[in-house]
Amino acid sequence: MTDSIESPDLQRRSGLTRLKEGTYGGFFAACAVVTLLTTIAIIATLLSDAVVFFSEVPIRQFLTSTNWSPNPAGGGQAFGIIPLVIGTLTVTITAAFIALPVGTLTAIYLSEYATPNARSILKPLLEVLAGIPTVVYGYFALVYVTPALKAMLFPEMSTFNALSASLMVGIMTIPMVSSISEDAMSAVPDDLRQAGYGLGATKFEVSTGIVVPASISGIASSYILAVSRAIGETMIVVVAMGAQARMPPVQEAVFGIPFVNPADVLIDSGMTITVAMVQIAGSDLTGGTLPYDAMFALGLTLFVVTLVMNVLSDIIAERYREEY
Amino acid sequence: MSNTETGTETEAETERQTSDSLITTDVETGSNGRATASERTAVAARDVDVYYGDEQAIDGVSMEIPEKRVVALIGPSGCGKSTFLRCINRMNDMIDVCRVEGDIEFGGKNVYDGDVDPVALRRKIGMVFQEPNPFPKSIRDNVAYGLKIQKFDGDVDARVEESLKSAALWDEVNDKLDSSGLDLSGGQQQRLCIARAIAPDPEVILMDEPTSALDPIAASKIEDLIDDLAEEYTVIIVTHNMQQAARISDRTAVFLTGGQLVEYDDTTTIFEDPEHDRVEDYITGKFG
């Protein structure tokens, strides 16, 4: 045996076949690059107009001034983000008071208690909560929730108020908390649970004492994402919270300590960063004016905050993945 | 294209140098009695090393695989026999961390040369996997798949029929060519995969433990089939089943841990009178 069989043609293909392969690969890569371009375009557009804005209004003034009135009509223009931040925080914190505990409990129920049947019904229904258009939530808040709250709890509530908007934002973000937290809890190895039961722990003790601590970083990351979603939420607040940038009414308690009654803030109207953007967009889109640029400055603020939170949640989530 | 003659000369040299892989040149008959007047080499490996990252999976393997024979690669699991098989049609290219050194010649051409297109190579070397993996398409489309991607312009239906007959499946499926390949039983699926592999008429067929996922009856059908396939094709089969290797192969290569080819000889020699004690221990079941 000395011969080798005839040498087959294994040459790299040239010409049409190769070109065709390359074209497809190139096309797919180009489409993938579109996503990168989107990010670049977002940053570029936000920055370019925000820079113009900040050359007119110093960043310091923007970040520390307590008055927001972009329309030149009465009393001159003022661009202070503080009242908007307060509005945004009001909504975010109130929503978090609903979404975080409810979402976590839901996750525990789904991961530890629910039968497979109950899970298969509850999970898609929870997804529905996130799938309802936000403008519809806003409408619900304005037309059904506010009158109900007014009739039952707060007679002096204004038509546009932070509370009902926040409630809806909270309900909308429940599935965000519950689904990510549940994933984290399901990823906890069964060994740990078995170990707990082996020591005579009850199901409650295993769930709260072993599963939750073990999946804490996943839960934390879901919280951050939900809060970030609440910060960027627009339509619910636009429809239900009104559009009045205001500082909270400060009262004096004993010994002259200033304090703010949260109820005052909640039952009154207010303005978030997103509402301020929508308000400007509704009146002035031609470009080149100060309010137009202010819109981009607000957008930049929002972008930076949500990006930082997203990265943060990624880092935390990455950690817990390493654990198992 | 490199010259066949010079290729063979270096081959002979390497042969003398590698003490581990003794190749008896005067093979008269294979264990299955296939006439072996003049043997030509289909695939030749020379000092092949394979690394996964820093880990070495194959260590200096050299062997020649004769045309139209069944060659079995056996050895304990993790010995690198599957890795070696996948080097022949460059399926290891798909694994990023995998690095191959040395030459593997197919028809006198080193398949790791820069100008070799792995896709063109795989069109000449068919492969059958451990788990039957028919495409979720009709039986006809499964067999015609290779023809389709190679833009075969002859009579596709005739070739499908011929391949299914060669794979001993025609009688079972000729009335349901349009039903899904997934509707077949495991053994039938594996024969469908063999039909798929031989339809484009490759030179060599690689089989990676083709019967390990099948029941004994289905497996024996595949074994009979392999015997028939050797009339026309070179078959290189990885198996963990020593009886199988003994039954169907003309030559057997024993890989032991560390990715070394310890012994490569006629199957009868390997099973009756192996040169190395470790091989004998392995064959007789003392380890592995």
Next chain:
Amino acid sequence: MATDNTATTAFGEVSRVRGIVFEYLSFGASVFGIFALAVLLIYVTIDAFDLANANPLWLLTYFITLVVPFLGFCLYSARDPAVTRRALVAAGGGLVAIAAVFTAIEAFVGQIPRLNWPLAYLFVVIIPLTGYLTYVGAQGRAGSVGFGLIGRLLGGTAIGLAFTVLFLVFDARLWFLVYTLGVVPAVLAYGYGRIRSVPTAQTAAVPVAIGGLFVAVFLRPVVDTYPTTVFIYLWTLAVPVAVAGGFVVNARGSRTAALAAAGGPLAVATGVGLLGQPLGLGVGGPNALLVVAVAGVPTAVYLHRVADVGEGVTGLGLPVLLVAGALAGALLVESFGLPAPDPWLNGSFVTEAPSRNAREAGLYPAIVGSVIIIAMVAALSFVLGVATSVFLEEYTADSGIVGALTRMVQINIANLAAIPSVVYGLLGLAVFANLIGFGFGTAVTASLTLSLLILPITIISAQEAIRSVPDDLRRGSDAMGATRWQTTKNVVLPEAFPGILTGTILALGRAIGETAPLIMIGAATTVFSAPTSLFSRFSAMPMQIYAWADFPQAEFRYGVVAAGVITLLIILIGMNGTAILLRNRAEGEN
């Protein structure tokens, strides 16, 4: 102590009270959001259909003529005594329970606004029961046939209507030229190549189509005689749909059946299209032709298949049952002179333009705007999403430029998904509206913006679908000497397609409800006539709802907006339901 085997209580008992309380608490939390949403949806439904003013006898009439026969059909299809027993217990027990609870609440707590016990019974018992029985019934042969038929009728009609809407802004005559000169020759070339095994003819299809497109664009201003719209629709849409249907039937059955399944609906469609108006049928013209053809052919194909299989043929009576029930109900209501509610969501609401007068207000221009925007978003995000996910999943490498690009794109996608939608609105405003100059609030600007917005979702779900294709198949194809593109095209994409489609439809559901980016790019809150070009100002359903929600009048707040919300939700449910059906079907096949 060790010898005392009988006294099990010697171990003592660990209190489970906390655990039980916690379990119920967490269960309560799980249903809290769902419950709140359900209550709100009940109210908005009551408002949209004016059910608060519905006479209980009116409700009862339709309950008996429409709902009871439908539930009976479902039970007949399920053929499971246990289900029947359960349904009867739920319906009967529910009635007693709701009446009791409701009376108690009214007696001790107070009046519940706009809700009475028949309505509560309807929403709390009958609707969930109907949902459950529909699900169970669909598992039976008759039910699956009946629902399949209704699905094809409704789905076909919806798609036909969507086509007619698209032709409001896309030039039907240009389409006629493109179709005649590009699509038909390309399909013929491909088909010839396929049947005769001539690969060159198959490859020629794409250049032929592109060439035809160019010729058509060139000829459009030159040629000035065109067939009427009826004939354009007939030739470019009804005929190909019928031919495709005919091929499907032919592959399964006889040539005669194929001719009947294709020709029957086509003849009816042509008849309605050409003669509907002259004969005074109330419907007619090109749109009627299109809708009848697009709904009729799949229905005919389906009928043939059911007849062919021969199982559950009784299910075909379901549409008849429902129509007859509705007619009987209407007849009874009429003859007893029962006062009917005056729903805000009715035929004229979806066919009329907005108005200052609540009773005349309609959603038509906004629906048209939404359909056009969504159609373009679907095309754009599908192509971009599939291509990107193929790149990320099939063309990846761990190292080198491609590897770096892959990683960057992957991280970037996760971040893009977290950017608030208003910010995308700013992008659309600055880039598409101002910089490129597509204009404020045009359909083009809107659909580009929304496509980018849902792109991360589309990509992530398409990636999941592609990843779920077993690696075995890829390796099988690679080992046959398939190039990467051949493996992707022949093995990966066909397997992943249902999953990709499902993900895309779900993402489109997100796009159809988005409002904030539309406000940012200056979409009109209210337009009074349907748009006529892609560059005219658009409204969309959520924009119109946003505008109406601001109106102070109660008729708008509780009537018109509710009708708009329900319309939007019905479309959403339709889309998501289709997506889920597709997914279940694909899962069932494997």
